[in-house]
Amino acid sequence: MQFERLSDFSGKGSYLLFSFPMYTKIKIDMNIDTSYDAEFIDYDNDGVPNVLHNINFLENKDVRFLKKLVQEEKNFFHYCPFCKKELPIIYKGLELDNKLSSSLLTTYSYIYSMSEEFEIYEEDAIKDAAKRFEELIKQIFGDNGLLQMNLECTSKDKHKFYVIFQLIDNHYIMKTGQYPSILDFDDSLKEYKKVLKDKEITKELTNAEILKTHNMGVGAFLYLRRIFEKLILEQFTQANHAGALEEKEFMKAKTKEKVVMLSEKGYISKYMADINPYIYDILSQGVHQLDNRECNMYYDTLREAILLILEEKVEIDRKEKVKKKTKNELNKIHSNLPQ
Ligand SMILES: [Zn+2]
Known part of the structure; x- marks a missing residue:
């Protein structure tokens, strides 16, 4: 998944807050959006329907998402690193000036369209959008361009979280701080830590994750490749x-x-055999030819693949153990059978 502009996080707000890498610029696009609807009015003398067409000029979807993100009260189910389980997390929402809450800039309504008229409406909408955006970022980010979002888990201890965003050049935001850390929110390694014989692998997975959360995708790829090579070597030792x-x-x-x-x-x-034709190529290319941005973009998918391999390995090892044990037991039972 590609995350370049703010609206790419639509429906993935908690990912942006707790798991998306820090120091990564996210664009807020200013081009206005339009939507269209039409309503029937009446029939003219010839029985032809008169239809009123409406072109709505709206703030860009990045701006709409920004407002939704900071303004709306939230209550979502997410992992709390202190409780070590998923539970509702709440965000109280920032109160914004009422006049900024609607995203509709203006509506051009017509029965017969005139392109000059449309252009006048469009021009006005663009000007209005710029003015409103200026007001909006002043309210959200203040004079120093910073936004701190405070959240709280709903356990009796009410664990506190915060996320800090910095406004850059008026058209980008960047996450520059969060507590607890991205790693704390990631509990996906927990089960592997218990069962993996090679403790180095979990350490390297953690290192990959740290690099990724700091926007250093190439380094993260290097660790993933090492893990892949290690897994192969481990299987070879068995064979x-x-x-x-x-x-x-x-x-x-x-x-x-x-x-x-x-x-x-x-x-x-x-x-592992199924994905063998491409996974190693991608990991190697990442290390030698791709840049940080590309590696960051592909990282989650590759990590997921590595975790799936580990999951299968854990399952295979578990089965092997059970197989050996039951074989021994069966052997014993068999030798105790009356002759
Ligand atoms: Zn908690």
């Missing part, structure tokens, strides 16, 4: 112990071929 693969031949192979070799011997999850 090698079982005598399924030889070290010399394996080490000579390219990463993609290694995955194929492991897959053929049944040492790699089906999902």
Whole structure:
């Protein structure tokens, strides 16, 4: 998912507040939007319907989302890092001047359209939008261009959170602070931490996450690639112990071929084999050719893929354990059967 302008976060407000990387510029577009509707009035003498057309000039959807974000009272279900569970989080909303609350700038209504008339309305709407926006950012960001949003969890302890946005060049905002941190809000690694044998992997996943939250996507990619390579090596060690693969031949192979070799011997999850044709290419390109912006954009998807691989690995390891255990038990039962 690409997040470049503010309205890209529509419906994803909590992601913007708690998980979106800091120090990343988000554009607030000023071009006005239009919507159209029409109403039937009556029939003329020839029985032809007279229709009134309305072109509504509206503030840009980025501006509309900004108002919604800061002004509306919110109550949403989200993870609280202190309670360590999901519960309703509330935001009280900032009171804005009443005259700024509507997003309708003006409406051009006509039965027969005249392009000059339209242009006059449009010009007025653009001027009005600029004036209102100036007033709006003054009210939201104050003289120093800062907005602090305070939130609270609904447990009896009422844990407090805050997020700080900085207005830049009047047309961008950037998250420059938040408490608790982005990492604190991320509980997705919890279950892997318990089961992964290689503690380095969880450490590297955390490092990747830290870099990503600070808008350093290339570095984050590097860690993801290392994790991928480690997972392959870990599977190889298992296969090698079982005598399924030889070290010399394996080490000579390219990463993609290694995955194929492991897959053929049944040492790699089906999902990992499925995504093998592209995941390593993307990770390597990221490190060598893509810039931070591109890496940031692709990061979440790649991380999700790595987490899925880990999830499958955990499940495979668990099954192997249970299989071994039940096999031993069955063996015992069998040997105790009356001859
Ligand atoms: Zn809480």
